Amino acid sequence: MKAGIVGLPNVGKSTLFNCLSNAKAQSANFPFCTIEPNIGVVNVPDSRLEKLESLVNPERVQPAVVEIVDIAGLVKGASKGEGLGNQFLGNIRETDAILHVLRCFEDENIVHVDGSVDPVRDKETIDMELQLKDLETVDKKLEKVKRASRTGNKDAQKEEAALLKVKKGLEEGKSVRALDLSTEEREDFITNLQLITDKPVMYVCNVDEKAATKGNAHVERVKEAVKDENAEVLMLAVGTEADITELDDYEERQMFLQDIGLDEPGSAKLIRSAYKLLNLQTYFTAGVKEVRAWTIPIGSSAPQAAGVIHTDFEKGFIRAEVIAYDDFVNLGSEAKVKEAGKMKVEGKEYIVKDGDVMHFRFNV
Numbered sequence: 001m002k003a004g005i006v007g008l009p010n011v012g013k014s015t016l017f018n019c020l021s022n023a024k025a026q027s028a029n030f031p032f033c034t035i036e037p038n039i040g041v042v043n044v045p046d047s048r049l050e051k052l053e054s055l056v057n058p059e060r061v062q063p064a065v066v067e068i069v070d071i072a073g074l075v076k077g078a079s080k081g082e083g084l085g086n087q088f089l090g091n092i093r094e095t096d097a098i099l100h101v102l103r104c105f106e107d108e109n110i111v112h113v114d115g116s117v118d119p120v121r122d123k124e125t126i127d128m129e130l131q132l133k134d135l136e137t138v139d140k141k142l143e144k145v146k147r148a149s150r151t152g153n154k155d156a157q158k159e160e161a162a163l164l165k166v167k168k169g170l171e172e173g174k175s176v177r178a179l180d181l182s183t184e185e186r187e188d189f190i191t192n193l194q195l196i197t198d199k200p201v202m203y204v205c206n207v208d209e210k211a212a213t214k215g216n217a218h219v220e221r222v223k224e225a226v227k228d229e230n231a232e233v234l235m236l237a238v239g240t241e242a243d244i245t246e247l248d249d250y251e252e253r254q255m256f257l258q259d260i261g262l263d264e265p266g267s268a269k270l271i272r273s274a275y276k277l278l279n280l281q282t283y284f285t286a287g288v289k290e291v292r293a294w295t296i297p298i299g300s301s302a303p304q305a306a307g308v309i310h311t312d313f314e315k316g317f318i319r320a321e322v323i324a325y326d327d328f329v330n331l332g333s334e335a336k337v338k339e340a341g342k343m344k345v346e347g348k349e350y351i352v353k354d355g356d357v358m359h360f361r362f363n364v
Helices: 013-021 047-056 085-093 119-150 154-171 183-193 217-225 238-246 250-259 266-277 302-309 311-315 325-331 334-339
Strands: 002-006 038-043 060-062 065-070 097-103 201-206 232-236 280-286 290-297 317-323 344-346 357-362
Touching: 002 013, 002 085, 013 038, 013 065, 013 097, 013 238, 013 266, 047 280, 047 290, 047 325, 065 266, 085 119, 097 119, 097 266, 119 154, 119 183, 119 217, 154 183, 201 217, 201 266, 217 232, 232 266, 238 250, 238 266, 290 302, 302 311, 302 317, 302 357, 311 317, 311 357, 317 325, 325 334
Parallel strands: 002 065, 002 097, 060 290, 097 201, 201 232, 280 357
Antiparallel strands: 038 065, 280 290, 317 344, 317 357
């Protein structure tokens, strides 16, 4: 599962990517510094994993991960191939969620591609290009569906109605995720088109150090502009976060964070938020060899969760032994959980909860 970092050139995308992944993508003060997308696999910070490690004392610990993609900056006209338009739009289509970075700080030493700082205008520039690309996709699909619809095909007529609703919304400058579509319309006709503006989005307001905790007028304008989108807005002083990640000493990093009023790096909060944005959750396996966080989509059944470890676990699934995280921590060990009768044995229908500590029985 991938989250793609997008935004206009020079808003801090590559600096944010470096901050999240320590992959050191090129970052400089000119447009189109990033051409090929950079990909980083980022650990998801989770204090529960640290607690399980302290109780089990395993040989190794493996956190959950999320893939972050730093995509080339977009400019006006990208949907018609301007700048790196077609390449950018192809890269973003392959992601599952969007982290949209908006410049919300003033600095005359850092050029802005449009000459001034206006995050709402920047957002609208990118939205328009993505909407135009989606409109192109919808129009192509409509051409095919209309032919079937004219023959009296009921399913085709329903699909045509859903596509026309989406077309109208896009032409009015609305992203697909903000449209009032029924569950049937989305699931049966729209989701499989993989429209870019239907992907979940988080707006990352890149602020200066002074605004790291309280925000500023630019951030407030962004919040007002996206209030109908069901999107998350996160403030991050990306340059400051990058400085913090450069410090090797843990205590120095903590002092730096305290000085700007943060109890943890904003990047940690962003990674956890991106994980949720991708509709993911975590379950754990805990033994002396390894304590590990496993990533599954929310709503996964026990066999599907087992399949993440190995496909044989899903094929030959017999049952799952499940301990609630809180029970494991409160009682202190698997043995004490069993003694207290708190370990549950679940079958194929069990829907895994975030934080479950699981052990699978299978036979192939």
